[in-house]
Amino acid sequence: MSDGTFYDLKGLKCPLPVLKTRRRLAGMQRGDELSIETTDPLAVIDVPHFCTEDGHALIETVKLEGGHRFRIRKG
DSSP: OOGGGEEEOTTOOTTHHHHHHHHHHHTSOTTOEEEEEEOOTTHHHHHHHHHHHHTOEEEEEEEETTEEEEEEEOO
16 A cells, blocks of 8 residues: 555544544545554444545445554545
């Protein structure tokens, strides 16, 4: 993955993963994709809710050892 499409948010607690994801997406073009990885257990609830509220598409959720990876397409 290129630097612009992956964001490592491991170790951050709610609400930081969503806040940092929102800030990163703000600098991207509509249709761009961003993959994030987080260890926050609440991200499974927070990230899909954030995508719905802000009009982004949650393309993929993958359970990882100790966390999750989410692939988001900017709306």
